[in-house]
Amino acid sequence: MEAALLSGFIKVILPRLFSLIDEKYKLHKGVKSDIKFLVKELRMIVGAIDDDELSTASSTARLSIQDLRELAHGIEDCIDGLMYRATWEEQSSFFRRSVRAPKALKTSAQLAREMQRLRQMTREAHERKQRYLVGFPAAVAAAAGQSSSATQLVDESPSSPSDPRILDADLVGVDEPRAELLQQLADVEPRQLKVISIVGFCGLGKTALAAEVYNRETGSNRFEKHAWVYAALKSPREVLADMLWKLSSDVRSCQGESVLQPSDVGQLCVELRQQLVRKRYMIVIDDIRTEDQWKTIKSALPADKDVSSRIVVTTTIQSVANACSSTNGYVHKMSRLDKICSEQLFAKKACPDKYSCYKQPDPAEVLKKCDGQPLALVTIGEYLQSKGWPTGPSCEDVCTQIGYHLENDKSFEKMRRVLIRNYTNLPGHALKSCLLYFGMFPSDRPIRKKSLFRRWLAEGFVEPLPSPSTPDPIAAFDVLMDRNIIEPINVSNNDNVKTCQTYGMMREFILHMSISQNFVTLFCNCKAEPKYVRRVSLHHSSATDADRFDNVDLSLVRSLAIFGKASETVLDLSKYHLLRVLDLEKCDELKDDHLNDICNLLLLKYLSIGGGVTRIPRDIAKLKHLVSLDVRRTKVKILHVEVLQLPCLIHLFGKLKFPDRVKPKSEVHEFLSKGKSNLETLAGFVTDGSGGLLHLIGYMNKLSKVKIWCESLAGCTDRTDLKETIQQFIHDKKQANIGSRSLSLHFDKCCQDFLNPIKGPCYLTSLKLHGDLAALPQFVVSLRGLKELCLSSTKLTTNVLEALSNLSDLQYLKLIAHDLEKFIVRDQAFCRLLRLSLELQCPTFPTIEEGALPFLVTLQLLCKDLHGLSDVKIDSLKHLKEITLDPRVTPTTREKWEKAAKEHPNRPKILLFKSVDSYQSEPTDFFIVSDPAENATAESNIASQGSLQEPDIQTLLNQGLGSSSMMRKQNNPVFNGMGLSEVSSHLR
Known part of the structure; x- marks a missing residue:
């Protein structure tokens, strides 16, 4: 994994080298010759790394990678130094006056000597590797026990039992999701094959939930045939053969087919159809990872029209789940455990029976680290028990050293495999860099998606337009989302992700990887800090001690982000001359004077500032590479x-x-x-x-x-x-x-x-x-x-509302007002509308005729005075999946809507709308959506949360609310499901 990350890093450097060869940079002919040499060397290094997957097999190979990393960093520093000097010289010419040279500006002679030094370093690195080359296959190295750290493991898949009955049945909070899935299996409609997908990040309990459902169904008489097969790391042929083996009543007939060739897929399909035709069957396919796997499996299933057979698949990939359940299907999105269930599961695993009467360990730190992930709770709980709790380590001791345990402790082996698998399976080196960049952000801060895009672009991890070697930011983000490695926190009503974050152990893994690879430096809770840093993130109070930065060379920093207070040493922008990303939006003590040296940041591409800044220096016009400027949090x-x-x-x-x-x-x-x-x-x-x-x-x-x-x-x-x-x-x-x-x-x-x-x-x-x-x-x-329209007014008249019916392409409509005049949504009106949001003071809602809003998926009725169903009939909305209500509606009203939803063919979810804490919000106001069915303590939690009061409609109008959003409140039971996700599944 070290090699893969380095390879991606070098690929980012190459375009900068090419740009320096361009004639617009008036460099000495000898320097250009050195650059061409380095281009060829770096290409060969990338090829060697990509071809040689043995780079983590031996200690000498790992040392060689460290050599190459040092060389690549030196080359990048030299490249950026050349670009910095060229930009400064261009600025001097542009302003037609003598511009004072920055302190860190290197002379042409110094840069030329640096290029020669780098040429020599490449020779020395090659010779050193040849002298001590001892390579052997990664498989042998792994077998010999030489892969001892989290960054040195090959991809391993967690083993799956061939018989789900052997799974540990010690589950927590499984009742609601299990009941929902059993109902999906029991329904005789539709009278054809239905595929139920269970999707979510590793360690959330997908397999355990599927096993619970499978074991109950095998004890009933609803299905004539049952089978459980494991799909991960298997070819479609192998999955089909396993399925046939489990389904066949004559096992001996399958034993002779145990060594089928790939050409025998057709034969397997024929035999499977013979086994299943005209029979009602239930098959679980555990851990399916590709759509191609599913397409082949689906082709082997009989196309019976009058048999209500069921397939259950589990997967970590959302697009695979959607593909499997695309026709007459159902997708169940796993949620993390709420606080109560997390405490129950942790206590079961951490406390031996003989200490059941002893005061239980304080789980606060563990719950924060695990963030509702069952596997993480079980891992830490079992570790504490193995170390002899209560005489062994405390929860706080374990949590402060979580990175060490993830890398070295055998008790964390399964957790480690899960995290490494999700990291190493990312397609392409650039995606790994994009993921590690999440280490720049504090764990309690949602990350704005578009801001993240702009940072990735500034760093060169992604390209504005797709290129053969580097993805565009949208594609990179979508891959991470699709694999459930990151999750949306704030989703607007038009279904666009506004903010996101990593969570639980995945975040701890990202931090450990980014710090160990010197990808990100966090000046917090560390006795020794690196001398050379490239990306610096200062969280909360970590930047207030100026002495910690005395021996740190800040001139090489490419990204700087400050959250909270910072010392004057850190805020001295004259120290940073290669900076590309500067985020001072949440820097509490930022003042006008701190920006006086900003004109020296000639390579800066991304600038976001806040604090007490009231003016932007006129010299900002010198930042010719600046792509993004954000002053929304300032007083400018x-x-x-x-x-x-x-x-x-x-x-x-x-x-x-x-x-x-x-x-x-x-x-x-x-x-x-x-x-x-x-x-x-x-x-x-x-x-x-x-x-x-x-x-x-x-x-x-x-x-x-x-x-x-x-x-x-x-x-x-x-x-x-x-x-x-x-x-x-x-x-x-x-x-x-x-x-x-x-x-x-x-x-x-x-x-x-x-x-x-x-x-x-x-x-x-x-x-x-x-x-x-x-x-x-x-x-x-x-x-x-x-496609999107938002109207905000004191009162919206019938004339205005009727005029909207002519917008035939509209997909999302939001109306904010004190009240609406009465109007009727006619048959075939809003024929393409997918989402409708009404935020009103008075409970006057439109009358929806049969045939209107034929494809509506989401309906939001945000009015605290809503009484009952208020004559809103949802029966005719055939595609409805979510209904969102104001949290202040009466329990009776909520019950009526829940009853109406259960009687609807789609059984749409009923969600509650909440206002978000100001520190989490974007510059505009957003909202939290929660599921009232999520746990039994929801009512008491709502009552106890003073920050959950929704602003009145007039406040929204005055602030010019642009787009509402759905958010998840971290570490609060009522918010532990994403607004658009299914009801929480609390299980191991």
Whole structure:
């Protein structure tokens, strides 16, 4: 695994080397020759690592990898030093004046000597490896016991019993999920094959739940045939052969087929159909990992139309679960244990019977580390018991050394295999780097997905567009999500993930890997810190001790993130000259003066700041590589217009004003008028409707997301400039692949009349209007491509609501108001709508006719005064899966909705909507969704949580709520299931 990560790291370096050979960098001919040499050397190193999977087989091989890592880091430092100097020289020429050289700037002679030193290092590394080369197969090394650490293990799959009855039946909290799955098996409809998928991260109890269900069903007479097969690391032919063996009544007929060739898959399919045709059967396929496996298995099953047979599959991969259950299926998403069940399971495993009357260990630290993962709770509990609790180590002792135990202790072997398997099975080295980057964030902070994308791009782990060797950020994120390695915490109503995080032991594993590989440095709880660091994350109070940084070279840091307080030594930006990512958004003590040296960060690509900052230095215009600038958490109100002249700037976030006047012949005007701007996101700016930035937006041809706050100033009624700017932005150019285009308008205290003259043809994929809407602006009805619409107003009239019915492409509609006037959703209206959210003060809901909203999946009725069903009939909503209610509705109302949901063919889940703590939220407000059926203590927990009071509708209107979101509150029983997941499964 060390080798794989290093290989991916080198692949990130190569494009930078290629860029330095380009003629735009006026480098000495000898330096360019050295660069070409290093390109060839690095290519050979990558090839050797990718071809030689023996790199973890011996101590000499591991030392060789350390040699290569040191060499690769040295090459990267030299490359970035060259790029830094070239950028500084370009800046000096651009500003046509003498620019003071930064302290860390190396001379051309120094860089040339560094290149020569690196050439010599490559020769020495090669010669050293040849002198001490002792290679032998990884399998032999593993058998000899030479793979002793977590980073040296090959992929192993946890063994699965051939007979599920031998599984440990010591389960916790299994009643509800088991009852639900047994009901799915018992239903005779549909009268054809139905596939039930159980999906979730390793160690959540998927196999144990399937075994519980299987064992109960084998004791009944509902199915004529039963079989349990294990699919991991087996070919489809092997799975089919195993299945036939288990199903065959004549075992001897199968014994002769034990050595079938791959060409015999067809023969196996024929024999399986003979065994199953016209019979009602139940088969469990445990740990299926690929869709191809399922396709072959499915092809062997008879296509009986009148037999209610059932297949149960378990998998860690969401896309595989969806594929298996795509037709007449059911997907059960495993949840982690709540606090009560976690305590029960941990106590069972940690405390010997002879100490049952002794005071139980305080599980607080263990529950925090395990985060509801049953396997982790069992692992730590059994470890404590093996060490002789209560005389042995305490919970706190174990938790502070969890990384050591994961790497070295045999009691953690199964946990270690689970974590390593999920890491090593990631396709590609870049994905491993993306995952390890999660170590930069504190465990109690949800991570904003789009911010994470921009950091990955700045570091070079991913590319803006797909390339053969490096994935794009969306693809990388989707793979991690699909494998349940990371989980969504905050999911918007339009089903977009807003925030996410890793959890439990996976997070501990990521931290251990990233620190041991010198990928991330955390200055906390460590007696000795490394001298050279490349990515620094300072959590909470870890950055306040200036003495800890005296011997640390910060000039090589590429990513710096500060959460909480920080010393002046850390905040001295003159120490960092190769920085690419700077996150000071949650830095408590950040002031204006700390940004004085920001102009020296010439390679900076990502900048996010907060704290007490009130101004951004004009010198920020020197950051020619800056791609993302986020000042939403600052007190900055006015931004220098020179920022718009940054050639690489793509994303600009804040609530900003720009100078009213921009001179026609100024450098900024010339830059923009020549179409040089790459800005895609401008979210957003404040305007009175005329002048200033509005005249410049028309030149920003790549804009795809715009957010505008319209001020109402005394004596200012002319908003012609704003109207023309909006008209130009939404103009439909009839392009086939125009992509997404989003507009958010806030006009709470001013009239919307300036919107009325806007005419088509127009194109938007997302529109948010916040303010009093007397009528729906005409351009909205004529929008092409509109998929998302949010209207926020004091009152939404019948005229406005009826006009929405003409939006035939709409997939997500959100209405926020004190109340709605009465209106009827007619038959065939909103024919493509998937999600509808109504946040109201008064319980007046639309009447839905039969045939309306034919594909609605999610319905949110957020009104605390909702009484009963309020004449809302869900029977006709054939695809409904989730219904979300205000948590303050009466128990009687909730019971009526739960009853209606059980009577619905789909049995949609009933969810509760909660407001999120401010420290967790994004710059806009979001919400938590919980499942009231999740555990028996939900009511008391809701009552005891003072932070769970939902803000009233007027507050939402005043704040201009853009999009609600569903969030999971960590370490709280009522929130231990994701809003869109199934009811919690509490089992080992």
